[in-house]
Amino acid sequence: MTSPAIINRGSFRDPGSQVYEQGDRILRWVGRYAAGSYEQVRDTGTLDRLIKKGFLVSAHECTEALLPQNADTAYVLEHKRIPFISYPYEWCFSLLKRAALFHLDLHLQAMEEGFTLSDATAYNVQFKGTQAIGIDHLSLKPYEDGEIWAGHRQFCMQFLNPLVLWSRKGIAPNSWFRGSLEGIAPEELAPLLSFKDKLNFVILSHIVAQSRLQQRSIANHLHVEPGKRPKLSRTGMIGMLEGLRSFIENCQPPKKATVWGEYAQNTSYESEERSAKGRTIAAMTSAIRPKMFFDLGCNSGEYSEIALTNGAQRAVGFDFDFSALEAAVDRADDRNLDFLPLWLDAANPSPSQGWAQAERAGLNERSNADALIALAFIHHIAIGKNVPMDMAVDWIISLAPCGIIEFPPKSDPMVQRLLGNRDDIFPNYTEDNFIAAVAKRAKILDRNTISKSGRFLVTYDRSAP
Amino acid sequence: MTSQKTRLLALFTLYVTLSSPAHAYLDPATGSIMVQAIIGAAGTGLIYYRMGKAKVLGVLQRIFIRSRNRPQD
Numbered sequence: 001m002t003s004p005a006i007i008n009r010g011s012f013r014d015p016g017s018q019v020y021e022q023g024d025r026i027l028r029w030v031g032r033y034a035a036g037s038y039e040q041v042r043d044t045g046t047l048d049r050l051i052k053k054g055f056l057v058s059a060h061e062c063t064e065a066l067l068p069q070n071a072d073t074a075y076v077l078e079h080k081r082i083p084f085i086s087y088p089y090e091w092c093f094s095l096l097k098r099a100a101l102f103h104l105d106l107h108l109q110a111m112e113e114g115f116t117l118s119d120a121t122a123y124n125v126q127f128k129g130t131q132a133i134g135i136d137h138l139s140l141k142p143y144e145d146g147e148i149w150a151g152h153r154q155f156c157m158q159f160l161n162p163l164v165l166w167s168r169k170g171i172a173p174n175s176w177f178r179g180s181l182e183g184i185a186p187e188e189l190a191p192l193l194s195f196k197d198k199l200n201f202v203i204l205s206h207i208v209a210q211s212r213l214q215q216r217s218i219a220n221h222l223h224v225e226p227g228k229r230p231k232l233s234r235t236g237m238i239g240m241l242e243g244l245r246s247f248i249e250n251c252q253p254p255k256k257a258t259v260w261g262e263y264a265q266n267t268s269y270e271s272e273e274r275s276a277k278g279r280t281i282a283a284m285t286s287a288i289r290p291k292m293f294f295d296l297g298c299n300s301g302e303y304s305e306i307a308l309t310n311g312a313q314r315a316v317g318f319d320f321d322f323s324a325l326e327a328a329v330d331r332a333d334d335r336n337l338d339f340l341p342l343w344l345d346a347a348n349p350s351p352s353q354g355w356a357q358a359e360r361a362g363l364n365e366r367s368n369a370d371a372l373i374a375l376a377f378i379h380h381i382a383i384g385k386n387v388p389m390d391m392a393v394d395w396i397i398s399l400a401p402c403g404i405i406e407f408p409p410k411s412d413p414m415v416q417r418l419l420g421n422r423d424d425i426f427p428n429y430t431e432d433n434f435i436a437a438v439a440k441r442a443k444i445l446d447r448n449t450i451s452k453s454g455r456f457l458v459t460y461d462r463s464a465p
Numbered sequence: 466m467t468s469q470k471t472r473l474l475a476l477f478t479l480y481v482t483l484s485s486p487a488h489a490y491l492d493p494a495t496g497s498i499m500v501q502a503i504i505g506a507a508g509t510g511l512i513y514y515r516m517g518k519a520k521v522l523g524v525l526q527r528i529f530i531r532s533r534n535r536p537q538d
Contacts, residue, residue: 119491148505153497186496205504214496224498236505239512243504 005067009358010123017138020067028059028077029067030138035074037141046113047137055106056134057082057126082135083292083338084316084368087360088122088158089178090342090350092325093166093253095132096173099125100159102132104245111238116143120151122158122183123360129314129338130329146231149240153214156206157183160244163251164207165189168197170254172322174343181354186211202247253326276450277303280404280457281373282310290370292316294400296346297377300327304339312371318344320380346377346395347385364398372396372403375457379408382429383418389428393437402442402461407434409454434458 003023011019016034020027030038041047050056062076088096102125107117117139124136149155161184162173169192176184190211198204217223224230232240281303285293289311295304298317308315317339319325328341344350344363352362374396381387387395396405408415409431410424419426435458438444443464449456 148493148498148501150491150493152501153494154491156497201507205500205507209503210496210500212496213499214494217495217499223495229498230502232501232505233509235512236509239507239509240501240504243507243511 009356010354010360012355012359014118014138017136022066024081025066026079026081027062027066028079028137029073030075030077031072032074033072034138038075038138040142041115041137041140044113046110046115046140049113050106050109050134050140053109054131054133055102055109056137059137077137079135079137082126082128082133083314084340085361085366086127086316086340086342087178087350088125088162088183089174090344091174092322092329092341092343093163093172094326094329095127095130096122096159096166097163097248097251098130099127099132100155100163100248101245102134103155103159104241104248106134108238108241108245110140111143111234111241114143115140116147116149116237117141117151120149120155120158127340129336129340130332143234145234148229148232149237152240153186153210154183155244156210157185159183160202160206160248161186161189163248164197164203165192166253167251168193168203178350178353181360185214187215200247202243206244253322270451273451273455274302276448277375277406277457278306280446280448280450280459281306284371284402284404284459285311287311288371288402289313292369294318294367294369294372294403296344296372296374296396296399297380298328298341299324299376301331301337301339301341303373303375304328305331305335305337307371307373308337308339314338315340316369317341318346320345346381347387367399369400370402372400373405374403375406376408376414378405378434379412379415379418379429383415383426386425389433390437390440393434394441397438397441397460397462401463402459404457404459405438406450406455406457407431412451412453412455431456 005020005022005027008019008021014034016031016037018029020029047056047059051058058080059077062078067073067076088099091099099122103120103122110116118141119139124134124139125132126135127133162177165171165173165176165184173184186207190208193203193208198208285307291313293304293307293312293315295301295307295315295317298304298319299321301317304315304317315338317328319328319341320343322343325341325343328339331337332339332341349363350360352358352360352365354360378392378396382389382392393405397403410416410419410426410429431454435444438458438460442460442462444458445461445464446459447456
């Protein structure tokens with residue numbers, strides 16, 4: 001029996017195109033409103049070329065009546081599923097910059113073929129490993145000479161402004177972006193910029209001038225009717241896109257050395273301990289061969305790499321530290337790993353939010369891991385964030401049916417560091433309580449002590465009898 | 466009418482043209498539309514500057530290479 005097609009809760013803004021999920025299949029409904037644009041993109045061969053060049057996920061038209069038919073249906077397309085959907089507020093600097101450059105490159109490529117993009121939402125850029133790819137084929141539309149870039153403000157809010165905040169002010173935009181899903185408005189960013197920042201043409205024009213003009217247009221009730229819009233020449237449009245590209249290409253992340261960024265190189269981690277962890281991970285992944293592997297507290301991705309070279313198909317790593325994530329992105333790039341490192345505050349993971357509190361899915365809702373590791377992780381939430389042991393274990397185990405969790409005892413130097421500035425109010429943070437919490441939810445397959453300080457790994461399986 | 470409004474109206478009059486929004490569901494916002502008119506003009510200038518620079522460099526390169534390849538008397 002065919003599963004019912006369920007509309008993706010984030011796909012409703014464009015009345016010409018909506019995405020449905022039917023079991024494992026991803027289907028796109030194209031209405032008559034958008035059919036003309038789609039046909040031109042398809043018939044000129046542009047769509048196929050963009051797919052071949054890796055700008056867009058694959059798409060083919062379905063002849064079967066997969067979606068509830070209505071008089072407005074023009075086409076149904078099927079796309080290849082993106083292994084893990086991530087959101088811009090989960091990206092580190094490199095990934096946000098990569099997505100921004102990708103968007104501009106896609107637009108420039110489209111312009112070369114006589115098309116433009118109807119929007120510039122960062123949510124339409126996804127990652128396969130650390131490689132950006134576009135998911136909205138219906139963003140492409142024929143370019144009409146003189147038309148302005150409708151997605152300009154959206155591009156500024158979702159790409160340019162967060163990158164400027166990050167590179168010029170050293171402030172990661174993720175929490176702001178997460179609270180404001182449309183991004184950071186020029187009117188909000190402009191007051192934070194210094195005179196020196198404003199000397200740059202891109203900042204002065206795209207952020208400061210846009211902010212002033214937008215505020216004045218609101219104050220003076222000015223608006224531009226669609227038929228009376230200023231003309232932007234093709235050369236002007238390309239110049240603007242290239243100017244943005246060149247500016248963003250030169251944006252650099254703030255150089256802040258952090259404790260966790262240096263973690264992988266830290267000698268407090270003995271090599272024997274690391275080898276023991278590696279062997280345990282390799283044993284699990286080669287036995288299970290997970291299609292999706294989660295690495296909670298991934299740091300530079302050392303253990304994800306071991307999982308990927310020992311049977312895991314792809315991995316998503318999570319860490320709170322941006323320097324660690326940058327190192328993880330470098331690792332994925334250098335070694336060509338199908339590994340996506342994402343920003344996560346485990347005590348406050350991405351929630352389900354947006355329209356009807358469902359437009360952007362929360363982490364638990366998106367979790368599709370077959371296996372996970374949580375190494376040197378649990379003490380950060382159980383002690384660092386006061387989450388009771390039982391609740392901490394419950395959350396970790398809820399993310400994947402099997403996995404490996406490391407438990408560092410209170411005597412461990414890393415735990416002692418967390419307790420350094422505070423009273424020990426954690427009588428329940430014990431080895432016995434940890435084991436009991438895991439055993440309540442899954443079968444413990446293995447327990448392996450890996451350090452002299454008493455750190456040990458527990459391999460669990462929820463599905464084992 | 467303030468001088469500000471006059472300037473904005475002048476800007477509109479300068480760039481006003483007819484265009485039909487095909488499959489456009491996004492509100493581009495007035496500030497963005499107005500700023501694009503300004504940036505677009507600068508962007509055009511940038512493109513022509515780059516093209517001109519490339520041409521001048523090409524000519525200089527040709528002269529330089531030709532003079533270097535010329536057989537010595």
